[in-house]
Amino acid sequence: MSLGPYATFILTSYLLVMAVVLILIGWITIDYHRQRRHLRELEAGGAVRRSGRSATDMK
Amino acid sequence: MTLIDLANPTRFLTLATRLLPWLAAATAILLAIGLYQSAMAPDDYQQGATVKIMFIHVPNAWLSMFVWGVMSLAALGTLVWRHPLADVAAKAAAPIGAAFTFLALVTGSLWGRPMWGTYWEWDARLTSVLILFLMYLGLIALWRAVEDPSRAARAAAILTLVGAINLPIIKFSVDWWNTLHQPASVMRMGGSSLDRAFLIPLLVMAVAFSLLFLTLHLAAMRNEILRRRVRALQLIQVAQASQRSA
Numbered sequence: 584m585s586l587g588p589y590a591t592f593i594l595t596s597y598l599l600v601m602a603v604v605l606i607l608i609g610w611i612t613i614d615y616h617r618q619r620r621h622l623r624e625l626e627a628g629g630a631v632r633r634s635g636r637s638a639t640d641m642k
Numbered sequence: 643m644t645l646i647d648l649a650n651p652t653r654f655l656t657l658a659t660r661l662l663p664w665l666a667a668a669t670a671i672l673l674a675i676g677l678y679q680s681a682m683a684p685d686d687y688q689q690g691a692t693v694k695i696m697f698i699h700v701p702n703a704w705l706s707m708f709v710w711g712v713m714s715l716a717a718l719g720t721l722v723w724r725h726p727l728a729d730v731a732a733k734a735a736a737p738i739g740a741a742f743t744f745l746a747l748v749t750g751s752l753w754g755r756p757m758w759g760t761y762w763e764w765d766a767r768l769t770s771v772l773i774l775f776l777m778y779l780g781l782i783a784l785w786r787a788v789e790d791p792s793r794a795a796r797a798a799a800i801l802t803l804v805g806a807i808n809l810p811i812i813k814f815s816v817d818w819w820n821t822l823h824q825p826a827s828v829m830r831m832g833g834s835s836l837d838r839a840f841l842i843p844l845l846v847m848a849v850a851f852s853l854l855f856l857t858l859h860l861a862a863m864r865n866e867i868l869r870r871r872v873r874a875l876q877l878i879q880v881a882q883a884s885q886r887s888a
Contacts, residue, residue: 587691589756596695596749600702603741604854610737611861618868622875629882630875636652 649726651867658860665857672850679843686840695753697843700828701851703746706774707809709739709855713781714806717799727863729795730870732802733785734862738855740778747771758822766815767823770808777805791870 586593676697686693713735719728750768751761762768781798788794816825827835834841 585691586694587685589690589692592752592756593691593694596698596752599748599752600698600745603745607738607741607858611858611865614865615861615868618865618872621872622868625872625875625879628879630879632871632875632878 651726651730651870654727655864655867658864662857662860662864665853665860669850669853669857672846672853676843676847676850679846683843684839689757692753692756693840695749696840697847699746699749699753700844701848702742702749703771704848705851705855706739706743706746706771707812708852709735709742710774710778710802710806710809712859713739713802714809717802720795720799721803727867729791729799730863730866731859732795732798734866735859736778736781736785738858738862740775740782742851742855743771743775743778747775754822763822765821765823766819767812767821770812770815774805774808774812777801777808781805791873 680694680697683694683697685691689696713732716728716732716735719725720732747768750771754763755761781801784798784801785794788797815821816823828841828844836844
């Protein structure tokens, strides 16, 4: 596979898309773990939901 | 589980948690197939190898508009039906839509420099997509600026619906005005004008990116529901502390 004289433009496009998608995945994953940690800390501090169920309950 | 059951955030969390690994796996497999097909696609007789940029530019451009469409439906859900997940869906979609729009603009520029001789031209298609990107950023800023979530939801929903006017302008800009951007070649009357050698990788990548959006959106919605639970528990904690001190 030869990309010809415009290889820089093609490779930059694909690398940029890959980088942005990886940043999105990383940001969403980190955010998920951060929210769950906040919820665990709040519940450990005695805060309880009105329903009485755990805030990290996903079932 | 019926559709109305999904109005319950806990049920939604259960479903999202079950679906996410499968969606992520399907996205990864389809992206791998799409990337392989893109790499193996022949050079275009006019564009040469730069046609490969189309396989990522076009799906991002489609999704930049599709995500705003999803947010517009969610905005109706917020304003008309007051669906508890509507604002969650819109707020979670905005950064993902902004990222797709950014990628559509930049990959378009990187294709434009060798093909048009310029990175940017203030023509109707490029300018209207830039406006879409700025509207995404404005919406994200609005959600961050207004502290009360219900007020932020209503304001963002109105802004989203006003911004939806831009979608037909983007779509038909190449027909209404004399633009540097080429007219539609896939979704047009009379069928696609693309050869199968380019159409198949393009459609595979479009489905792969759509699945990517669905996966990221469900995960971001799950985060947003948890963030709202954090806020609710913080308020309960403050109320308990003030009761004890009274």
